[in-house]
Amino acid sequence: MxxxxxxxxxxxxxxxxxxxxLDRQLVDxxxxxxxxxxxxxxxxxxxxxxxxxxxxxxxALLARIGGRTGSALVEKWAQxxxxxxxxxxxxxxxxxxxxxxxxxxHLSVRRDGVxxxxxxxxxxxRLTGMAVRGPDGERVGRVMDARFEPGDDGSLVLCSLMxxxxxPGSLLGYDRRGDQGPWLVRTVVRRLHRHTVIVxxxxxxxxxxxxxxxxxxxxxxxxxxxxx
Amino acid sequence: MKKYLAVALxxxxxxxxxxxxxxxxxxxxxxxxxxxxxxxxxxxxxLGICVFAEMSGRxxxxxxxxTFDLVRERLGPRLGLLNLLASLLITFLTFVAEIGGVALALxxxxxxxxxxxxxxxxxxxxxxxxxxxxxxxxxxxxxxxLALIVFAVGLWxxxxxxxxxxxxxxxxxxxxxxxWRTFAYYSVALFGAAMTPYEVFFFSSGGVEERWTPEDIPxxxxxxxxxxxxxxxxxxAIAGSAWLVLGPSEISVDSLGQVGLPVAAALGxxxxxxxxxxxxxxxxxxxxxxxxxxxxxxxxYFGTQWGKYVRPSQxxxxxxxxxxxxxxxxxxxxxxxxxxxxxxxxxxFSAVALPLTYFPILVVANDxxxxxxxxxxxxxxxxxxxxxVVIGVASVAALPLMIWTRMGQ
Numbered sequence: 068m069x070x071x072x073x074x075x076x077x078x079x080x081x082x083x084x085x086x087x088x089l090d091r092q093l094v095d096x097x098x099x100x101x102x103x104x105x106x107x108x109x110x111x112x113x114x115x116x117x118x119x120x121x122x123x124x125x126x127a128l129l130a131r132i133g134g135r136t137g138s139a140l141v142e143k144w145a146q147x148x149x150x151x152x153x154x155x156x157x158x159x160x161x162x163x164x165x166x167x168x169x170x171x172x173h174l175s176v177r178r179d180g181v182x183x184x185x186x187x188x189x190x191x192x193r194l195t196g197m198a199v200r201g202p203d204g205e206r207v208g209r210v211m212d213a214r215f216e217p218g219d220d221g222s223l224v225l226c227s228l229m230x231x232x233x234x235p236g237s238l239l240g241y242d243r244r245g246d247q248g249p250w251l252v253r254t255v256v257r258r259l260h261r262h263t264v265i266v267x268x269x270x271x272x273x274x275x276x277x278x279x280x281x282x283x284x285x286x287x288x289x290x291x292x293x294x295x
Numbered sequence: 296m297k298k299y300l301a302v303a304l305x306x307x308x309x310x311x312x313x314x315x316x317x318x319x320x321x322x323x324x325x326x327x328x329x330x331x332x333x334x335x336x337x338x339x340x341x342l343g344i345c346v347f348a349e350m351s352g353r354x355x356x357x358x359x360x361x362t363f364d365l366v367r368e369r370l371g372p373r374l375g376l377l378n379l380l381a382s383l384l385i386t387f388l389t390f391v392a393e394i395g396g397v398a399l400a401l402x403x404x405x406x407x408x409x410x411x412x413x414x415x416x417x418x419x420x421x422x423x424x425x426x427x428x429x430x431x432x433x434x435x436x437x438x439x440x441l442a443l444i445v446f447a448v449g450l451w452x453x454x455x456x457x458x459x460x461x462x463x464x465x466x467x468x469x470x471x472x473x474x475w476r477t478f479a480y481y482s483v484a485l486f487g488a489a490m491t492p493y494e495v496f497f498f499s500s501g502g503v504e505e506r507w508t509p510e511d512i513p514x515x516x517x518x519x520x521x522x523x524x525x526x527x528x529x530x531x532a533i534a535g536s537a538w539l540v541l542g543p544s545e546i547s548v549d550s551l552g553q554v555g556l557p558v559a560a561a562l563g564x565x566x567x568x569x570x571x572x573x574x575x576x577x578x579x580x581x582x583x584x585x586x587x588x589x590x591x592x593x594x595x596y597f598g599t600q601w602g603k604y605v606r607p608s609q610x611x612x613x614x615x616x617x618x619x620x621x622x623x624x625x626x627x628x629x630x631x632x633x634x635x636x637x638x639x640x641x642x643x644f645s646a647v648a649l650p651l652t653y654f655p656i657l658v659v660a661n662d663x664x665x666x667x668x669x670x671x672x673x674x675x676x677x678x679x680x681x682x683x684v685v686i687g688v689a690s691v692a693a694l695p696l697m698i699w700t701r702m703g704q
Contacts, residue, residue: 077664087664090368090375092360092598099609103367103598123598131372170358170665236371239658248661249676251683 076167078223083243084118084191084213085236092171093123093160095178104172106131107191108159115224116268118215119188120159121172127157131192158182162222189275195235197273199228199266199280208232210280211263212242228271228280229290231263238263242290265290302517308433309522310529311440313344315581316396317389317488317642318530319574320635323554324703325481326534327541328473334464334531336482340489341527343685345519346678347490347653348498350660350671352515355502358665362499362652363595369655378651379596383589385648386493388641390585391624394420395634396578399551403571410629417625420582424617429504429603436580443573447532449561453539460535480696480703484639486689487646489527493588495652500591504604509669536561549635589620639702646693649686657683 077087084107091104105127108120129140145154160182166175174181191213199207211229218224229242241247241256242263264286272281325333355361360368363382367375397420398412405412423432462468469478507515536557541548548554551574559567587603590613594601601613628634657679660671671679 085371090371092364099605100594100598100600105372128372128597132376133373170360234371234374236369239369240662240664244663247663248671249657249680249683251680252658252661 075169078165078168079217081214081216081226082168082223083229083240084215085195086212086238086240086243088118088121088168088172089191089195089236091168093121093174094171095174095181096166096176097178099178101174101178101181103128105192106157108186109189109191109194109225111189112222112224115218116189116273117218117225118162118191118223120161120186121165122157122159122190123182124158126155127190127192130157130190133196153184153187156184156187158184159186193275193278194273194280197278197280199230199271199282201282201285207264207282207285208262209235211235211238211260214265225268227268228266229263230266230280230286231260233260263290264288298514302514304434304438305514305518306522306525307441308437309518310525311437311443311577312433312580312584313494313523313526314440314443314529314573314577315389315491316392316578316634316638317491317645318526319396319533319551319554319577320548320638321481321484321488321642322530322533323537323541324548324639325485326537327546327548327553329470329478329481330468330538330542331460331464331531331535332466332468332470333478333482333485334534335467336485337489337527337530337534339685340486341524341530342678343486343682344490344494345523346675346682347495347656348519348523349516350675350679351495351499351656352502352507352519353512353669354656354660354665355499356507356511356515357509357667357669358659359503360659360665361503361591361595362496362656363592365659366652366655367596369658375596379592381648381651382492382496383592385641385644386496386585386588386592387620387624388637388644389491389493390582390589390620391627391632392634392638392641393578393582393585394621394624395628395632395637396551397575397582398628399634400571400574400578403552403555403574409634410631413628414625416579416582417621417628420579420586421618421621423583424586424603424621425607425614429501432580432583433501436576436583439576440573440580442569443529443533443577445558445562445566445569445573446529446536449558449566450532450536450539452561453536453557455535455539460538464531474700476696477700477703479692480700483646483689483693483696484642484703487642487644487649487693489530490649490686491642491645492648492652493585495656496588496591497584500588500595500602504602506604512669551635586617586621586624590614590617643693643697643702646689648690650683650690653683653686 093102102123104121106122109116110119125144130137164174164176166173195210197210201207208230211231214227215223216226265288266286270283366378394416397416401412402409540557540560555570558570593616594613599612600610607614659665
């Protein structure tokens with residue numbers, strides 16, 4: 068649309084799920100807007116957890132409100148129309164229909180009839196915010212963000228988790244670069260998140276029913292160079 | 296040549312578009328009571344809106360994302376929703392005030408009851424938002440709004456003691472019969488009037504509507520850095536002429552007629568006619584901008600198709616929101632609420648809500664993932680950080696001051 072920067076496709080590199088993918092605008096092949104990335108579907112493929120679809124619509128969005136309010140809202144959403152099957156199941160767009168990611172997520176197809184409600188998997192919005200416990204069951208913090216990189220088959224697979232204290236997304240990207248301004252905001256964000264650590268996916272076991280991530284070793288590495 | 300014309304047109308519409316009902320009423324009120332002793336707030340506010348609008352315009356041009364896209368991307372769905380509701384409330388109040396302002400201005404001419412005019416204005420605003428082209432709304436009303444220059448002419452005709460006015464402005468000399476707390480209250484109100492959040496929603500969404508690219512950044516900057524300060528000078532002219540004409544007789548401004556009184560005193564009927572034309576154009580333009588901003592914010596939060604760059608049939612939910620907002624604003628005014636009171640409340644709440652949208656924009660304007668080489672430079676970040684603090688202080692102080700002074704009494 069404008070500028071060469073926007074042509075860059077972030078799906079070909081390493082991305083942070085909450086920072087780069089969640090809540091992005093969905094744009095179809097003709098530039099029409101069709102919703103937000105209200106959540107992201109994760110599927111266990113072999114040993115990897117891969118991004119298989121983006122989820123959109125109230126069923127996904129209301130669950131992201133989180134906690135009891137979130138569950139209650141999803142329930143109310145279903146009760147609005149009891150005759151409709153699978154109303155709590157969010158609409159999904161398969162990653163096959165996704166073209167590229169820049170400041171928006173661009174589809175390779177037109178928006179008409181692109182949404183499906185055929186499958187329900189794990190959600191990134193559940194993973195971020197999960198409690199993280201160490202090998203002896205001690206609380207380490209919460210999942211702040213999840214980092215993905217392209218796997219062998221081209222799909223994005225989970226490579227590491229950012230663990231710290233606070234709301235998912237509240238790192239605001241200041242964990243990725245040490246020089247991102249303005250100084251005032253960077254200093255405050257880094258101070259608030261000084262205990263944030265990064266954990267390799269192989270050291271983290273995700274227990275979806277209990278909403279807990281259990282680590283096989285205690286992490287000590289700060290994400291990238293920002294918290295040095 | 297065409298490019299210079301576009302820049303000139305942009306600057307002229309920015310001047311006319313800067314002044315809305317909040318600026319008209321607040322500047323006249325402040326001028327009548329404090330003269331130009333609060334002129335520094337206008338300067339601080341105008342520089343602030345320049346910094347804010349330039350950042351969000353640049354983000355819109357480079358990334359194609361408008362304000363509420365970024366609010367949700369950076370703050371998430373929950374905090375983003377609270378932010379949306381708070382900002383919507385203020386934009387809606389401003390929308391009510393602007394429609395009321397158009398009606399008040401027309402009442403000065405027509406002399407029929409306000410409640411007879413309000414529904415017509417509501418209908419007209421909705422019709423324009425539905426049918427008219429985006430550029431037509433912006434350009435026609437922006438240019439007609441330039442009629443407000445009559446306030447500057449009026450001030451000059453009144454032949455004030457310029458040295459005394461300059462002294463009062465430079466030294467921020469509070470009139471001795473006013474209390475410090477009302478001085479503080481009106482500085483926050485004046486700041487809120489200059490830095491109304493909807494101006495930035497509208498500006499950045501308009502950039503997306505007009506498909507700005509990084510090549511448009513210089514034009515956008517010219518509009519902001521020339522247009523808005525000239526608009527600020529108009530604000531000062533309103534305050535200055537109000538001080539000269541209304542100040543000596545201790546008239547407090549609580550109607551739009553009193554805002555126009557100094558022009559009538561200086562230039563007679565013709566001057567007043569120009570002032571009323573300016574009132575109608577400025578408030579009608581701002582009514583369109585706030586009405587669209589309600590639709591923009593909701594559309595951008597939920598990601599549904601918004602904007603006037605597509606046919607209404609492709610953006611049904613956007614136009615439905617605009618219709619409902621216009622109906623609700625009209626209905627609110629039909630309760631015979633005083634539009635001037637709504638204006639006074641809306642400018643103070645604008646100051647309260649500013650950090651909600653300012654902060655995410657400041658963060659994104661620094662993020663190379665969005666901005667590439669167009670991230671904030673030192674100047675933008677220096678000013679941006681100073682204003683983060685200024686906006687924060689104004690936001691925290693606004694409500695306590697409002698209660699303490701009983702809205703400036």
